[in-house]
Amino acid sequence: MSDTNPPTPAGSQPATPRDDTSVAKFRxxxxxxxxxxxxxxxxxxxxAQAPPDADDRYFYFPDVARHDWLFRxxxxxxxxxxxxxxxxxxxxxxxxxxxxxSWST
Numbered sequence: 001m002s003d004t005n006p007p008t009p010a011g012s013q014p015a016t017p018r019d020d021t022s023v024a025k026f027r028x029x030x031x032x033x034x035x036x037x038x039x040x041x042x043x044x045x046x047x048a049q050a051p052p053d054a055d056d057r058y059f060y061f062p063d064v065a066r067h068d069w070l071f072r073x074x075x076x077x078x079x080x081x082x083x084x085x086x087x088x089x090x091x092x093x094x095x096x097x098x099x100x101x102s103w104s105t
Contacts, residue, residue, distance in 0.1 A: 026055055033060040037093045039101030046074060046100075062089045 030051060037060055048059070048070060057064050059071050063086070072084055075092050078099050082092055 030058050030060070033058060033062075037097045039097050041101055044100045044103035060093060062093070064089075 051058055052067075054067070057067055059074075064071070065086075071089070075082055075084055075096065079092060079095055082088075082095065084092070
């Protein structure tokens with residue numbers, strides 16, 4: 001039997017190897033960044049594949065300098081009239097939180 005569907009290679013690895021302590025620190029930093037934007041009740045939940053490998057990029061980080069495509073795409077889809085720029089990302093995250101908690105089907 002031939003292998004018609006070989007395994008997909010894993011994503012790119014971080015630039016520097018991480019130990020368990022640094023992984024825990026990055027997870028804690030990401031959780032702290034997301035916490036202010038978590039609604040009391042979830043009405044809309046968007047699920048992404050995984051956090052990016054780059055330590056300076058994350059959906060909820062207010063100061064992502066480059067490659068913030070997921071945030072920009074979500075904000076553009078849910079807040080089409082919003083002015084998307086780095087200076088107002090915290091405000092846009094708050095608006096997304098409100099829209100996510102009040103979303104109705």
